Amino acid sequence: MAEVKEKKAKAKPEGQGKGAEGKREDKKGGKGEKKPKLQSVLAKTYQGEVVPKLIEKFGYKNRMQVPRLEKIVINTSMREALQDVKILQTAANEIASITGQRPVITKAKKSISNFKLRQGQSVGARVTLRGAYMYEFVSRLVNVALPRVRDFKGVSNKSFDGRGNYTLGLTEQTIFPEIDFDKVQKINGMNITFVTTAKTDEEAKELLTLMGMPFRN
Template identity: 35%
Template sequence: MSYFMKIYKEKIFWDLYYNYKFKNIMQIPYILKINLNSCCGNFFFDKKKINSFFLNINNICNQKPVFVKCKKSISEFKIKKNDNIAIKLTLRKKNMYNFLYKILNLSLPLIKSFEGLSVKSFDNFGNYNFGIKDYSIFPEVDSTISDLNFNIGLNISIVFKNSNIEKSFTFLNYLNFPFKDV
């Protein structure tokens, strides 16, 4: 069992239950999934760079990502229909909690002059979205594979079930999420 999964089941679950005085345990919020997205716009013609980026994302998440294909041709951008333009990945259950542990405890502290994540990144449903400017902060990124000369960003979305902004913020605070001081 993952460390964060164990913390959720033993501590956070019951803290949320008694804090918000839910009548039913099915009302307690939980993390449904984590979505990762990254655009390959700068190097989508170079198959070697896309392949190395694909392998690095696979090593980071222990799950195979999926290529997003272009739906129609755009001549201004020199994009043809069915060209690979992005990579997406959906993490659930054990992989989700392992990735969350990895990003909070190993990767975010490696960001130079990191001050914390913004509290304003919640949407109306309580989901939290943030971005990383350079994916090479993860320890699994192989520098021999990665011969990319520029930074590649990742968009990370944490999707909650049965939640709103206040409940999601409380949930992430129980996980010691590094928010900026308000």
């Protein structure tokens, strides 16, 4: 079973991940991908329940000041992809199954001789979720996937970056029900970064908590 890794969030602009670059992800799901409802239950919960509670706690003067989840960036990288590109393609297909949106393949920005890495070589996959896809992913993550982690006791509350963004590290993709364990060729981890409009980590933590993120006490 999977374990949850504690990661320090480090949200970066699109296409500027460490050592990798990629084309902008498609905002719409590709052919054969699942499409979420126009407005998910969690999106309605945010508007109807989360916003009022945040206003009450932090004293915002209007709803426009209330923090919101802006996007979720999911990325994975693997050294094995340097020898076998099929491994990376399989990982990308798994991310597409999990998120309902096709990721882009990230490539090395420079060569590193010690790792036998050449500039432009495929090294990972990344997808950015917004809108309905984003809310649907959060709902399935907190209600279905995380509870399947062995001896799960909540996620770390120390993985914020000081700017209201949070990164969760997972060691296995198999906690998602979309992945058939019997067909998995390689266990892959992933980093999931929640980018919010919150100005402080305290506000971001409260936002994510009210949206169901099970932080440890």
